Amino acid sequence: MNKLQRNLVLISRLIVGLVFIYSGFVKGVDPLGSTYKFTDYFNAFHISWATGLAFGLGILLSTAEFVIGVAILLNLKPKLGTLGALLLMAVFTPLTFILALTNPVHDCGCFGDALILTNWQTFWKNIVIDIPIVYLFFIRKRLANQLSGYEQWAGMTFASAFILLLSWYSVKHLPLLDFRPYKIGTYIPDGMAFPENAPADEWKSIFIYSKDGKEQEFGLNNLPDSTWSFVDSRHILVKKGYEPPIHDFTITNRDGEDFTDQLLSSSGYNVVAVYYNLEKADLKNQDQINQWADYCTANGMPFYALTASTDVAIEKFKNQSGPGFEFYATDEITLKTIIRANPGVLIIKDGTIVDKWNANDLPKIEELHPNLMHQSLLKYKKQADKYYIYTLILAGSLFIAIYLLIRMKWKPLPQNND
Template identity: 45%
Template sequence: MIHTSQFRYKLKLLIIFFRIVTGAIFVFSGFVKGLDLLGSAIKFDDYFVAFGMDFLIPVSLPLVIFLVSTEFIIGISLLFGFRTYWGAWGVLIFMTAFTPLTLGLALFNPVSDCGCFGDAIVLTNWQTFWKNVVLMIMVLVIFDYRKKFKPAYPAITDWSILIVIFVLFTGFSLYNYHHLPIIDFRPYNAGTNIPEKMYIPPDAPVDEYETVLIYEKDGIRKEFDLDNFPWQDSTWSFVEQKSILIKEGYKPPIHDFTITTQDSNEITDIVLSDESYSFVLVSSDLAKADKEALQKLDTLSLYCNQTGIKFYSLSSSVYSEIEQIKTSQQLSLNFYITDETTLKTIIRSNPGLLLLKEGIILAKWHYNDLPEIKEIRKSVLSMVIKKARQRHERTSAIISVLVLFLGVSVFEITRNSLVKFRG
């Protein structure tokens, strides 16, 4: 009897542990994706293209908003015991849908990573799949014991809390979308020294390739390596040679940042080594850029030209399209070319604005928060300090609330879990 009681108690603790861990993972995953809805939508676009479902791209953002908020609320349900029975159903549906998907990603590698933790934690496709396998085991246990969890409060209270949290979190996510992520996990966050993050140490590992030689005989093609190819056998005819990457070398955090002129002259070093302040307009796709914001930035560029402040405009659009848009919108901006993916990574805004000095990103603005000329006229430095202080205060406030929330949560979860489970 004693051994049976001890076993049941340990099983009870294990099930509660599974519930808390699974809930915490879903809350964290939903939170980091809610910080960057646009980045998550871009990842969904990659999925749709990879699986031949391009027609779904227009609904990627609404789909992301719904899935991210749902994922977050499922995590809250499991973590705090709000309608855990339904939370168990929700997490099972999620894992049943996404575990086979991640297996397909691991096998065929149509996208580089799943984006399940946004840019906060980047996993390979195989790491994601095995993470989901472990998580699925915990989810199946939670689902099997779903009727054992007592509701935290009466049904109306539980559902009201979940609905309020769902609405608040959706609003939080939309705030980050219409401005900039309050926490930026990408390599181009404010304060980043771009040249430092582009640096490759002399002793860093380099990419390793295997050379494959393809020969043909009697209509049949065969691959050979450099040690056994039939160079003396005239019955084989050489077709082609290819190099296969077998081991990737060191890749710096920023490895694809270049700025080129219309004549294909690279000016990256000139921009990054400039010791004066430089504003940089960023538009990944000029045709889709907010027109009103482009007009404001055009006015800002004219002011900068008059006052000696450098102003660069970057886009991935082709020059013919750029000139057409400049003519139709009467813009005087002088554009340079940068890779589209890089521009989307730099700032989640189209257009967006950076302030650089010696390659250091001093400040970033969404087009909804562009600085006024009168602010710049007072002092660029004071504006940067003000921007940095506001960013620090906002981030500190949010982190403080989250830490307090986490502390109270851990206490409540530990105190209540043992009495809310019918062991």
């Protein structure tokens, strides 16, 4: 392998490896987001019976992408790594072409919420990535590695364990990285605002009229005379305008009255419990949530619950769990975006998200500070100390990975490592 070929191999491995690692990581850090995206696709294609597979498929896809990316980047088991990448792209390249043509779900979800791409952007991204993948696959037998087979399997096992543990942590608690528009510190009204001179949606209106038993379509500028009878109309989105990051945050009480402005304009602390679906909620920590509600009420802090469930489900829940708070209605997708937990709890002050927890991590009442802002700052100080240690561990792992990458040589293999 000459110098040009070695450089092509290195560039190809860097491109494919980093893209796969990034894609697998952002899915692995938010496995529920991947679950919701698979569910959206199943519903769009009218195979809702498969929604039970969504969580497992999300974990499988993030793990496969991450491990394949590590394998290609570090040249671990090159035959297996390149084959895995080729098989994934053989499935997803034609699939994303179909999605681009039909557009059943506007956001492909290939990079989770970290990087939003349209279906056409995703398709062309896949076409570009296919080129180095095919190249690496055809020269896979010439990719030498100084590590033994056991060492290569150990590296891939470590990558698998890392991404699986990351996914487990994110489901059990909350994602370590929050790429959504409702992250802690977000001032919600800012996320809902339209910039000055922001482009609006462009629509095309088609009107259907009939005359003498014959129907005909007309545009807004060439409507027929009064001898025609109106039948129907339809409106087609020609060009999507600006859409603010938070565009669907609406809260109503059970009488249908809007409650959004009252919550966002409140000057004090507002504690909000989120149950996107009461029938699917994990209620093992419900007693603690009820204690929080009692504590907040006793200390003059409003406590609300948001759900997309029906009134029947709400009444059933109240009879079973006896919560001392009222429920308000919010769109289910919005609730899933606000917090990756069912249930979860967040604190809003002056329209800003101060903190949020999975119900599994909700502080005990006796641990609460009267100033909830102080409570949150103390929490993040402790987390910062832990993340410092994690950063050192990851930095050490990255150093080892770079060392192994530099140590490897690309030459004909003396023996089959696979």
